[in-house]
Amino acid sequence: MKVDSIVNGIVLDHITAGKVMEVYDALKLDKLDCSVAILKNVSSNKMGKKDILKIDNDFDIDLDVLGYIDHNITVSYIKDGKTAEKKHLALPERIINVEKCKNPRCITSVERGLDQEFYLANREKQIYRCIYCDTKVTK
Structure with a gap:
């Protein structure tokens, strides 16, 4: 081809x-x-x-x-x-509006228009955490 x-x-x-x-x-x-x-x-x-x-x-x-x-x-x-x-590329330190927080009690579930922001908590395991409620997101 x-x-x-x-x-x-x-x-x-x-x-x-x-x-x-x-x-x-x-x-x-x-x-x-x-x-x-x-x-x-x-x-x-x-x-x-x-x-x-x-x-x-x-x-x-x-x-x-x-x-x-x-x-x-x-x-x-x-x-x-x-x-x-x-x-x-490398894993970014922060991601904004790429994932959604899965925690129903997180402020991002209630407040419309609030950015879904996560920080890189563990580079080796590729774990991100919500900056508001610390809920884990694994890629």
Whole structure:
């Protein structure tokens, strides 16, 4: 299979196999008016299998959301057919409005419009906790 290279845009590489649609939805790529190539289960020497997203448009990507979904993703910004910048992600220290607190007694369940904010409590186990009630969210 051959997928053309892009001239100006973004390539999300090293997405864990099977997570490409979660990334697609989180970035709201269906709202873009450009070509988006979704490659699933691509052979990889490092990972065995991986997913790739190619976006034929340059736009602001929330790197914290990407890092939360899969911190192994690499983000390559393409300018004039060449990689202009490459970023390696990490788990973000805080996530805002990415997850919802599961605690029915949390203030975020009662107060409309209050941000759903979580902090990284344990990096190795990828555990986040609500800043209001300390309820645990595991990715």
